[in-house]
Amino acid sequence: MRAIIGPNGAGKTSMLNVINGFYHPQTGKITYKGKSRSAMSPNEAANSGIARTFQNVALFHGMSTLDNIMVGRNLKMRRGFFWQALYHGPARTEELENREFIEHIITFLEIEAIRRTPVSRLPYGLQKRVELGRALAMQPDLLLLDEPMAGMNLEEKGDMSRYILDVNEHFGTTIALIEHDMGVVMDLSDRVVVLDYGHKIADGTPGEVQKNQAVIDAYLGVAH
Amino acid sequence: MFYREVGQFKTNYRADQSIFPIRQDRIAIGALLIAAFIVAPLIMNDFWLNSIMIPFLIFALAAIGLNILTGYCGQISLGTGGFMGVGAYACYKLTTIFPDTNIILLILISGIFSAGIGVIFGIPSLRIKGFYLAVATLASQFFLEWAFGRIAWLYNYNDSGAIEVPTRKILEFAVTGPTASPVVRYLVVLSIVVFLTWIASNLVRGRIGRMWMAVRDHDIAAELMGVHLLRTKLMAFAVSSYYCGVAGALMVFLWLGAAEVESFDINQSFLILFMVVIGGLGSLVGAFIGAAFIWILPIFLRAAPGVFGFEIGAATVEHLNFIVVGALIIIFLIAEPNGLARLWQTAKQKLRVWPFPY
Ligand SMILES: Nc1ncnc2c1ncn2[C@@H]1O[C@H](COP(=O)(O)OP(=O)(O)O)[C@@H](O)[C@H]1O
Numbered sequence: 384m385r386a387i388i389g390p391n392g393a394g395k396t397s398m399l400n401v402i403n404g405f406y407h408p409q410t411g412k413i414t415y416k417g418k419s420r421s422a423m424s425p426n427e428a429a430n431s432g433i434a435r436t437f438q439n440v441a442l443f444h445g446m447s448t449l450d451n452i453m454v455g456r457n458l459k460m461r462r463g464f465f466w467q468a469l470y471h472g473p474a475r476t477e478e479l480e481n482r483e484f485i486e487h488i489i490t491f492l493e494i495e496a497i498r499r500t501p502v503s504r505l506p507y508g509l510q511k512r513v514e515l516g517r518a519l520a521m522q523p524d525l526l527l528l529d530e531p532m533a534g535m536n537l538e539e540k541g542d543m544s545r546y547i548l549d550v551n552e553h554f555g556t557t558i559a560l561i562e563h564d565m566g567v568v569m570d571l572s573d574r575v576v577v578l579d580y581g582h583k584i585a586d587g588t589p590g591e592v593q594k595n596q597a598v599i600d601a602y603l604g605v606a607h
Numbered sequence: 608m609f610y611r612e613v614g615q616f617k618t619n620y621r622a623d624q625s626i627f628p629i630r631q632d633r634i635a636i637g638a639l640l641i642a643a644f645i646v647a648p649l650i651m652n653d654f655w656l657n658s659i660m661i662p663f664l665i666f667a668l669a670a671i672g673l674n675i676l677t678g679y680c681g682q683i684s685l686g687t688g689g690f691m692g693v694g695a696y697a698c699y700k701l702t703t704i705f706p707d708t709n710i711i712l713l714i715l716i717s718g719i720f721s722a723g724i725g726v727i728f729g730i731p732s733l734r735i736k737g738f739y740l741a742v743a744t745l746a747s748q749f750f751l752e753w754a755f756g757r758i759a760w761l762y763n764y765n766d767s768g769a770i771e772v773p774t775r776k777i778l779e780f781a782v783t784g785p786t787a788s789p790v791v792r793y794l795v796v797l798s799i800v801v802f803l804t805w806i807a808s809n810l811v812r813g814r815i816g817r818m819w820m821a822v823r824d825h826d827i828a829a830e831l832m833g834v835h836l837l838r839t840k841l842m843a844f845a846v847s848s849y850y851c852g853v854a855g856a857l858m859v860f861l862w863l864g865a866a867e868v869e870s871f872d873i874n875q876s877f878l879i880l881f882m883v884v885i886g887g888l889g890s891l892v893g894a895f896i897g898a899a900f901i902w903i904l905p906i907f908l909r910a911a912p913g914v915f916g917f918e919i920g921a922a923t924v925e926h927l928n929f930i931v932v933g934a935l936i937i938i939f940l941i942a943e944p945n946g947l948a949r950l951w952q953t954a955k956q957k958l959r960v961w962p963f964p965y
């Protein structure tokens with residue numbers, strides 16, 4: 384688990400956007416699973432196992448919790464138009480298998496009661512949880528979390544931290560976490576990278592980074 | 608009390624995923640189908656079948672088509688009339704070229720031509736959204752109108768420029784043409800509409816429907832889930848135009864009996880769009896409610912003064928009609944911006960938890 388920190392506007396979100404293909408970098412390259420490329424496309428990123436949650440909740444607001452998470456199974460479902468139109472035989476089998484899979488996620492995230500609720504009616508904390516569920520449904524190898532705990536109270540933060548740790552430990556998912564709460568960052572992450580003005584200014588264990596003078600300066604806003 | 612799911616436990620996901628998870632709904636839909644297929648042809652006279660039921664079903668089908676594109680996939684279109692026309696003219700040419708082929712088959716095939724045209728005019732949707740897309744589809748509407756009027760091959764070089772429906776029989780029953788009875792035409796239209804509605808309900812509740820709605824609600828997040836935007840949008844254009852095309856073919860072959868360019872003009876597009884908006888975007892039931900509201904209500908309003916013994920001139924009745932329907936549209940949209948289908952949903956939800964408000 385790697386945390387990405389840095390002052391506001393440092394380029395943390397932009398970096399995730401590059402990794403999952405929304406931005407194409409002018410210089411530099413993305414190395415993922417041993418393969419280097421100068422740019423990704425979002426579909427390519429999804430296909431190769433990168434999932435993500437957004438800083439501002441980006442759920443499908445007209446759909447229920449269940450349907451939102453089911454969209455995450457999209458790439459795992461193969462039946463084409465013909466079977467979909469009939470909704471029988473293989474299409475139904477596939478639908479039910481995937482429904483069963485996401486029920487595990489729903490149980491894991493403790494959102495059983497809001498299965499059928501349209502997500503637009505959920506409070507912010509639960510929306511963030513559904514968004515995590517949708518990303519988990521993709522069974523990602525790399526999970527990008529953009530400020531998953533922003534705006535949460537202490538209890539919600541505790542819950543979310545537990546889910547993130549569990550995902551990391553039980554499923555072995557690599558996680559890149561952007562977070563401003565230093566307590567959370569220090570507790571959760573194995574390594575921390577610090578960005579400022581679009582540049583990497585430090586990279587190390589939480590303890591090392593905490594003592595780094597450049598990081599302290601960046602946070603205090605020392606003139607360059 | 609009588610509309611509740613208490614005691615109906617679902618022990619597997621299959622039951623939980625069915626179209627009508629509540630037993631009362633299943634009974635209601637069964638009763639409705641029996642009424643539509645058996646009772647209606649027995650008790651309804653020709654006027655009812657011909658002027659109310661047949662057009663209502665055809666408009667509902669077109670509304671389902673537009674709803675797939677606009678309500679489910681979020682792509683606004685003003686080209687519905689044109690796509691209906693493609694289906695109608697394609698069917699006309701097909702009956703000319705294959706005079707002995709089953710007419711129902713030809714009607715179902717003619718939708719494919721409309722789907723193809725829909726895909727071509729859907730390509731700009733990758734780059735443009737919302738009102739700008741609406742304007743782009745308007746261009747398709749005008750282009751198609753031009754084509755129907757100017758390409759004489761489409762109407763077999765008739766002097767009138769109109770297409771006349773030939774008589775086609777299935778098992779000695781005339782299905783199209785002047786001799787076809789309203790009952791036969793009604794049953795054919797009903798069967799096709801029920802079948803295609805079932806297909807649509809399967810599509811929208813499965814993976815494809817979720818892809819459409821994901822694109823509608825948040826295209827960036829959808830892309831990240833591996834949804835291919837252009838492919839998904841074009842599929843919506845294709846399916847939507849297919850439904851509109853079949854509706855157009857039905858309109859000419861099983862309802863009007865003849866048609867010309869004006870039958871597929873921009874007013875037709877607006878009519879279907881109103882049905883979708885009033886009925887409810889993203890709801891198949893809404894397509895039927897919307898079609899009933901826009902098509903059947905005015906017929907009753909027109910008849911109302913006579914029933915109550917008022918002597919009012921035809922023109923005045925027509926004006927009153929516009930005023931009343933227009934006012935109702937505004938009232939309903941203020942009361943429930945999500946359409947009549949949502950009102951219906953809310954009522955059902957209330958009934959489910961009755962007598963407690965929560
Ligand atoms: N490496 C970079 N190159 C160019 N512009 C950048 C870079 N990093 C950040 N920016 C600019 O800074 C703005 C804020 O970046 P963002 O990624 O949202 O910051 P953060 O998420 O760290 O608060 C971006 O919209 C972008 O214009």
Ligand SMILES: [Mg+2]
Nearest residue numbers: 395396397438
């Ligand atoms: Mg950010």
